[in-house]
Amino acid sequence: MGYPDNVLAADERVVLHRHPHWKRLIGPVLVLLLTTALAAFGAAVVNTTGWDQTAKNIVMLVIGVIWLIVVGWLTVWPFMAWRTTHFVITDRRVMFRHGVMTRAGIDIPLARINSVEFRHGLSDRMLRTGTLIIESAAQDPLEFHDIPRVEHVHSLLYHEVFDTLGSEESPS
Structure with a gap:
């Protein structure tokens, strides 16, 4: 059992697991x-x-x-x-873990996410990477740099958030 499987709840499912882009x-x-x-x-x-x-x-x-x-x-x-930095989206939360000797991380429940944005310049677009910006209810926006295929991750996270909130708030 490898990371992130060892930190998941019993019925929690990994939707996406990424390391930073290889450009690093x-x-x-x-x-x-x-x-x-x-x-x-x-x-x-x-x-x-x-x-x-x-x-x-x-x-x-x-x-x-x-x-x-x-x-x-x-x-x-x-x-x-690079190898010990993990960006993980599950069906319940977004997890970010980093660090070699000293580990640090943050978990954001999907239900607390207000908005999801991405940003990438010309070189990032050519390399298919960028910065994902997540604004949650309790904190300032968090920026996650060098996320591979950031547009796909943005779309996936957006749909996961609205699936979590329920169909009455989902876009048509």
């Missing part, structure tokens, strides 16, 4: 490629020098440690953050 991983992948190329170039330069083998080994170790720190911080960590 473009920067970390570019950092990985650039850092690896620079580390390989540095190792090749050190290897061609006439230094003592102990000095070469120490410099290679320093290059490796710097590579590991940069890749861990700017590549692995963002990937883990």
